[in-house]
Amino acid sequence: MASVSSLGVGTSLDLDTLYTNLETAEKTKLTAITDQETTYNSKLSSYSKLQSSMAALETATAALTKTTAFSATSVTSTNTAFTATTDATASTGDYSVNVTQIAKAQTLISGSISSNSIALGATTSGNSRTLTIAQGGSSTPLTLTLTDSQTSLTGIADAINKSAGNISASIIKASSGDYRLMLSSKTTGTDSDMTISVTGDDTLQSAIGYDASATGTQNMSVQTASQNAKLSVNGVAIERSSNTISDALTGVTLNLKAASTDSSGETLTVSRSIDDTKKTINAFVTAYNSLKSTIASVTKYTAVTAGTSQSSSNGALLGDATVRAVESKMNSMLTTVQSGSYSILAQMGITIDPSTQSDGSTGALTVDDTKLTAALTNNPQAVSQFFIGDGSTTGFATQFDSTLTAMLSTSTGKEGIIKNAQDGINATLKELGTRYDTMSDQIDATMARYKTQFTNLSTLVNSLTNTSTYLTSQFSSSDS
Incomplete structure (x- = not known):
């Protein structure tokens, strides 16, 4: 018997269309799985954004646990024979610097x-x-x-x-x-x-x-002719081969420009600098607000009319328990009372804004620069104590950093809340992948069975049609 090249060929049956419709119906079982995969992949992507924002906040917080963040110094004098720069190890005060000669190269x-x-x-x-x-x-x-x-x-x-x-x-x-x-x-x-x-x-x-x-x-x-630099600092004679001298005064680098015009030298004034400290505190505030913005984005909810489908613009982590736990912990940390002259952020001009921001976030931090400047100027040690504490268990920044570090941990046996959530999603995606492959194999088997049945049906119909044609022909011959 001739082979069948198309389902239903030679018959009045439209088996090709029926086969295609059945295949489409079967494949809807895969669509349900891929829709779930899309949803979980979106959650995974959102967790990555959340993790990135939390890591940025951890970096900004860690900077506030260092004593150098509160001991910055700067040169406030104007000098002509030399310039100077300082670091956090410099001691504040006035120093008499008299440059006798600058170093020259031969x-x-x-x-x-x-x-x-x-x-x-x-x-x-x-x-x-x-x-x-x-x-x-x-x-x-x-x-x-x-x-x-x-x-x-x-x-x-x-x-x-x-x-x-x-x-x-x-x-x-x-x-x-x-x-x-x-x-x-x-x-x-x-x-x-x-x-x-x-x-x-x-x-x-x-x-x-x-x-x-x-x-x-x-x-x-x-x-x-070559010559060494010669100068005196508070009356102590110093000679160096270079015009850049960083080992005369601890934490101070002198850059000699010319011999002093006044035989008594010039006064170098090293003062406490609050600008760097303010930058570090403001960096923390910016990173915190960025995290709040990220949370608002991944949990966004767009209201819809009752009875209609939810908006596709909703955040992938809307209603997510892990995100709620992170935000709740951050909010709690902000209000933790510390011991010392400053016990809460608000005393230094850092307050929580209850209003909703343009990005949909609430609880953003704001900084009153005047109040913060006053705190750093009048009692810098108390500000340092508030943030650093004992450097282990107390201090706002110390506690905040420890909490973030634990949440972000990926160490085996010490997985943080974010890693656990990601691992859970990855496990689900792996299971969905297995289900997809199994379902796809089942669909292939079902469609192969349908094709065999349709081919047999087509062959049978063709055979019956041929028999009918033959008998009709025979009866017509006998009648004539």
């Missing part, structure tokens, strides 16, 4: 050379010689191998500069036929004085060799 210059391109060295059998520039403060001298073609002023300068060492080289053209090689130390101080020697080429050595301690080898001259 510069050497060669004698007059008629051309910057003429070879200054002798032709060597090995086509090379070694140029060595040693500096007193460096245990490793700059060593360069020069070819015959590199003994011109241009060749020497290029080789030195390309080495990226502690020496810079340049060529000065005084006039036509008068060129000079100038070598400068990149570091200041007498420890960086240069000694220049050439081995394997006495001719070049006689042109640029230099050793201040050896007679007859001073073929270059000192254009700028």
Whole structure:
């Protein structure tokens, strides 16, 4: 019997359409599963957003647990011979700084050379010689191998500069036929004085060799003599090779610019800086409000008319117990009373705004800058105590940070509330994936069974039709 290429072919039965309709109906069983997967994936994405906002808040909170957040200093004096910067370890007070001289780098210059391109060295059998520039403060001298073609002023300068060492080289053209090689130390101080020697080429050595301690080898001259920086701080004499001095006063870096014009020096004033502390506190407030905004977004509810479907714009975590627990804990932490002169945030000008913000969040923090500035100015130790406490179990920031860290923990056996929620969703998604595969296999088996039944039906109908046609033909012949 001929094979059937299409269901119902040769019959009046529209089995193809019936098969397609049955397949569509079967696949609706998969749609229910994929809809659930979409919902749970949206929840997982929203949890990631929540986790990110909480992590940002934890970072901002951790900054408030450090004593350096409340001990920042700044220079409030205006000085001409030097500038200064401070860190949290600097002690406040006035210091007398008198700069006698600033550090300078040594510069050497060669004698007059008629051309910057003429070879200054002798032709060597090995086509090379070694140029060595040693500096007193460096245990490793700059060593360069020069070819015959590199003994011109241009060749020497290029080789030195390309080495990226502690020496810079340049060529000065005084006039036509008068060129000079100038070598400068990149570091200041007498420890960086240069000694220049050439081995394997006495001719070049006689042109640029230099050793201040050896007679007859001073073929270059000192254009700028090196010198160390000299100053006094509160009458104590200090000498350094650099104009940047960070080890004279704890936490203070001095940058010397010129010798003091007044023999008595200048006053450096180091004061307590509240600006950095305010920035750290405001960063916490911003991060907290951002978390509130994220919570409002993932739990958003859009009202609809009774009897109609819920809005598709609702947050994926609307009504979620984990989010409610996080928000409840955060709200509770804000009102925890601390011991000390300041016991609650409001005393420092940080209050909770009960109104609904434009993003739908409520309970955002606001900062009264005037009140916060007054607290940091009048009693900085009390503010520090409020936030840090004992650094272990007490203190607003210490407790807040510990709570967030626990909630965000991913450590095995110590999983936080967010990790547990994510693990639960991932387990559900895995189960839905298994259900989908099982259901898909069942649908494939069902449709294969339908196809077999429809094929058999089509074959039977074709056979009956052929028999009917044959009998009709036979009866017609007998009648004639």
